[in-house]
Amino acid sequence: xxxxxxxxxxxxxxxxxxxxxxxxxxxxxxxxxxxxxxxxxxxxxxxxxxxxxxxxxxxxxxxxxxxxxxxxxxxxxxxxxxxxxxxxxxxxxxxxxxxxxxxxxxxxxxxxxxxxxxxxxxxxxxxx
Numbered sequence: 001x002x003x004x005x006x007x008x009x010x011x012x013x014x015x016x017x018x019x020x021x022x023x024x025x026x027x028x029x030x031x032x033x034x035x036x037x038x039x040x041x042x043x044x045x046x047x048x049x050x051x052x053x054x055x056x057x058x059x060x061x062x063x064x065x066x067x068x069x070x071x072x073x074x075x076x077x078x079x080x081x082x083x084x085x086x087x088x089x090x091x092x093x094x095x096x097x098x099x100x101x102x103x104x105x106x107x108x109x110x111x112x113x114x115x116x117x118x119x120x121x122x123x124x125x126x127x128x
Contacts (some may be wrong), residue, residue: 001047009039017066018043020120021059022052051126058123065115072105074098 007014009028019025025042028035049055 002044003047005043006040009041014043015043017062018059020123021045021062022049022126032067055123055126058100058119058126062116062119062123065112069109069112070105072102098110 005018005023007018009015015025022045025041026044027055028039029043030039031040032038046052046057
């Protein structure tokens, strides 16, 4: 029994991530969508693998951590300057909030990346 995923061929990172959890590229296909051709890679993983459940659990944990990585939107310098010039307190509050947000996001992303690396390292023992 096989488990199958269809990924965009151009999404190399996603393809490589799935290889970490026992998926193998089995074929490629092109689907016509109007004037464009969309290229896909079809990946499969055998559900009868001895360590299938472990790989599946590691994969779920990996993607949960990966989906928790946040993007920091930089401070708008023009807005900060405007708030400082016209309204000093809102300007200070805005800059303070953005600094705290940046610190939180950096700490969160570092933690998630460490967790992802740990999962990959643990999963290496089950890959063949």
